[in-house]
Amino acid sequence: MWNSSGTLSFHKAGGSSIITNDGEEKIQVVTIDEFLKNVDSRVDMIKLDTEGAEKEIIEGAKYSIAYFKPKLQISVYHKAEDLWDLILQIYKINPYYKFYLGHHSVSIIETCVYAICD
Numbered sequence: 468m469w470n471s472s473g474t475l476s477f478h479k480a481g482g483s484s485i486i487t488n489d490g491e492e493k494i495q496v497v498t499i500d501e502f503l504k505n506v507d508s509r510v511d512m513i514k515l516d517t518e519g520a521e522k523e524i525i526e527g528a529k530y531s532i533a534y535f536k537p538k539l540q541i542s543v544y545h546k547a548e549d550l551w552d553l554i555l556q557i558y559k560i561n562p563y564y565k566f567y568l569g570h571h572s573v574s575i576i577e578t579c580v581y582a583i584c585d
Contacts, residue, residue, distance in 0.1 A: 469498075469517070469520040469523035469524045469526075469527060470498065470523040470524070470526035470527040471498060471527065472495075472496060472497040472498055472501050473495075473496060474493050474494070474495055474496070475493065475494050475495075475496045476488060476489060476490035476491075476492065476493050477490040477492050478490045478491060478492065479491075479492060498524075498527030498528065499513065499524070499527055499528035499531050500527055500528055500529065500530045500531050501527075503531050503535075509535050510531050510535050510537045511535070511537050511538065512537050512538040512539070512540070513528060513531075513532070513537050513538075513539050513540070513541075514539075514540040514541075515539075515540070515541045515542060516542040516579075517542075518545055519545035519546055519549075521541055521542060521543075521545070521549065521553055522549070522552060522553060522556060525541070525553065525556055525557065525560075526556075529560050532557065532560045532561060533560050533561050536561060536563075536564075536584035538581070538582070538583055538584075539557065539564070539580070539581065539582035539583075540579050540580075540581055541553055541557075541579060541580045541581075541582070542577075542578070542579055543578055543579060543580050544575065544576050544577065544578045550578070550580070553580060554566050554580055554582075557582055561584060563584050563585065564582040564583065564584045565582065565583050565584070565585070566580055566581070566582050567580070567581040567582075567583070568580060568581075569581055
């Protein structure tokens with residue numbers, strides 16, 4: 468879902484929500500690429516902390532990452548393979564990115580990959 472436009476359904480649960488196929492709440496969503504096609508603007512930075520959906524969102528932003536070369540701050544602690552897979556995914560889109568790792572907590576969470584394209 469995160470790499471394509473469509474309708475997102477979810478259930479509200481107190482102060483949070485859960486995405487489901489049959490949720491009573493529905494919103495229209497678009498990919499980063501589609502959004503930027505429809506506005507007269509560019510993107511200079513993409514920051515993602517989307518609870519494990521980072522790979523799919525990057526897939527929906529391939530053109531924008533390749534064309535605009537934005538700075539990237541991507542959380543890589545939701546799935547064990549994210550640290551390597553997301554770096555490789557970005558590298559395949561644009562091999563000129565340089566990658567840096569940042570850890571912003573005393574616990575295992577809050578590890579980010581930063582990518583900058585010169």
